[in-house]
Amino acid sequence: MTALGAAGSPVAASPVAASLATAVADTGRTGTGEATLFWVLAPIMVLAALGLLFARKAIHAAMCVVLVMVSLAFLYVAQDAPFLGVVQVVVYTGAVMMLFLFVLMLVGVDASDSLVETIRGQRWLGLLFGVGLAVLLVGVVTRVTYPAPVGLAEANAASNPVGVARLIFGDFVFAFEVVGVLLVTAALGALVLTHRQRLVRKVGQRELARRRVAGLGKTEADRDAVERKGIAPLPAPGVYARTNAMDVPALDPQGRPIEQSVSRVLRVRGQERELEAVGVVPGPATGPVAGQLPAGPASPGLHLEAGEDGGADRHAPTPQAGAPGETAGPATPITTGRGPEVVP
Amino acid sequence: MNLSNYLVLASVLFAIGATTVLLRRNAIIVFMGVELMLNATNLVLVTFARQHGDLSGQVMAFFVMVVAAAEVVVGLAIIVQIFRTRRSASVDDVNLLKS
Numbered sequence: 001m002t003a004l005g006a007a008g009s010p011v012a013a014s015p016v017a018a019s020l021a022t023a024v025a026d027t028g029r030t031g032t033g034e035a036t037l038f039w040v041l042a043p044i045m046v047l048a049a050l051g052l053l054f055a056r057k058a059i060h061a062a063m064c065v066v067l068v069m070v071s072l073a074f075l076y077v078a079q080d081a082p083f084l085g086v087v088q089v090v091v092y093t094g095a096v097m098m099l100f101l102f103v104l105m106l107v108g109v110d111a112s113d114s115l116v117e118t119i120r121g122q123r124w125l126g127l128l129f130g131v132g133l134a135v136l137l138v139g140v141v142t143r144v145t146y147p148a149p150v151g152l153a154e155a156n157a158a159s160n161p162v163g164v165a166r167l168i169f170g171d172f173v174f175a176f177e178v179v180g181v182l183l184v185t186a187a188l189g190a191l192v193l194t195h196r197q198r199l200v201r202k203v204g205q206r207e208l209a210r211r212r213v214a215g216l217g218k219t220e221a222d223r224d225a226v227e228r229k230g231i232a233p234l235p236a237p238g239v240y241a242r243t244n245a246m247d248v249p250a251l252d253p254q255g256r257p258i259e260q261s262v263s264r265v266l267r268v269r270g271q272e273r274e275l276e277a278v279g280v281v282p283g284p285a286t287g288p289v290a291g292q293l294p295a296g297p298a299s300p301g302l303h304l305e306a307g308e309d310g311g312a313d314r315h316a317p318t319p320q321a322g323a324p325g326e327t328a329g330p331a332t333p334i335t336t337g338r339g340p341e342v343v344p
Numbered sequence: 345m346n347l348s349n350y351l352v353l354a355s356v357l358f359a360i361g362a363t364t365v366l367l368r369r370n371a372i373i374v375f376m377g378v379e380l381m382l383n384a385t386n387l388v389l390v391t392f393a394r395q396h397g398d399l400s401g402q403v404m405a406f407f408v409m410v411v412a413a414a415e416v417v418v419g420l421a422i423i424v425q426i427f428r429t430r431r432s433a434s435v436d437d438v439n440l441l442k443s
Contacts, residue, residue, distance in 0.1 A: 035345035042353050049360040049380060058372055065376050068357070072383055075350070081390050081402050084409075088386075091409050096379065096416050103420045104372060107433045123367060130363030137355030141348055149347050150397025160402075167403045179410050186414035193421035196428075 034078050041071045058104050062097060069093045080152040083161040235261040243278045247271055257282055350391040358384035369434045371423050375416070382412045 030038075044067065051064035069092045076085035155163050168176055203211075235258050238250040247266050249257035262272045275282045357380060364377030386405040393401025427433050 030345040030347065038345060038349060038353075042349075045353065046356055046360070049357050052373070052376055052380060053360055053364045053367065058370055061373050061376060065380060068380065069383060072387060075387065076390055079350070079390050079394050081393070081405075084386075084390060084402055084405055087406060087409060091413055092379075092383070096413060099416060099420055100372060100376065103424060106424060107372065107427050126363055126366035129366060130359050133362055134356055134359035137359060138352050141351040141355055144348075146348065146395060149395045152394050152397055152399070155397055155399045160399075163399045164402055164406065167399050168406070171400075172403055172407070175407060179407060182411065182414050186417045190417045190421040193418070193425050 037074065037078055041074055045071045059101075062100050062104060065100075066093050066097050069097065080156055081160060083164050237261045237263075238275075238280075240278050240280055243273075245273070247273045248278055249275065251275075251280070251282070255282060347391055347395055351388060354384040354387040354391070357381075357387070369436055371426070371433050371435050372420075374435060375419055375423070379412065379416070382408060 048064040048067040048071075052061045052068075055061040055064060069088060073085040073088040073093075076082070076088055152160075157163075235250050237246045238244075238248045238257075238261065240248065247262060249259055249272070250261040252258050257275050259267070266272050361377045361380030361384060364380065365374050368374050368377065386408055389401040389405040389408070391401075393399060393405075423433060426438060430437055
């Protein structure tokens, strides 16, 4: 009888004396089913762990770790530890890794690694250490001779959770209580660590709205705030016949794209789409054209909503960003106070 | 199949986790490497519980899981706090104590 069957089937849990005797004699050895499970899962786990080591994005690394942990839960169940298998899924993949994902989202998904070595040769030394550690551990583990495996059929006679519970609330009850105190302390510690003391009074929505309207043209700081954010909420992105995605700007009454209607994140990442890409011909670029209302800074509300760059150069094609480190230097030669530089 | 196969797998996972801790700069990924090492240790504990026919190994693995959960809570809180003050999650940027 395989250990997998002993863990999974209720037959093993119900103590039938005759079958139990054979199970006790046999359970330390592994059967074909367990070997197949192991040889399927082990390469997947090692590959996923290497994914954690080499993944460029933190999210991919987190998903690789989730894969490793779920596979480990399978292996626990196969090794007569169904209770630990369930706890592994609930605690590790359910709680811990989701916490990791939350923090990744909080910190920012594209907070990627820099590849600059601060310590010279650290990468190769680290790899060497890792390979050396693996070789050492595997060497030790494979060269030791073990006694014949006993198996858990006897210990799991009254089901695995019952056996584990007898130990936890019997021999290990003091450790269990200490761990409970540790958990409470950790929760309080996390609360204290992430607490932020408010230094200034909280500004509510009502006060904010009043300040924005009242600040129109009063103090310089208020005017700046209104200039930046506008009185009204930001306009929604454009909805067109062929697309309504949020990466296409909306049109103002003059038919020109409103850049602020596209999310700031998309603009920063350069994922904004041009109007021409969706088959919309934007309005004329500059100045009042015959038969059209004059646009521009004359109407403050429209101006504020459309952005502070006046509209004239708003949809002029922005120059492509150069490669990092490439700057456009001054076109004219620089003369110093000492006169022209003499090149030998 | 021999039970030491599980131990070999756990050793490889542990070494990969240790290498992750050494090589990566993102504090969150470093932390995930620590989690991987803890998981590899748990696999060893469960395997030896089966080898010796004693459930104490499984109980120890259970305690490791609980302590790891507490450790993750505090560690991630520290990372979030550092990110708030330094705007970076890289372990290289935490160098204020360097003279």
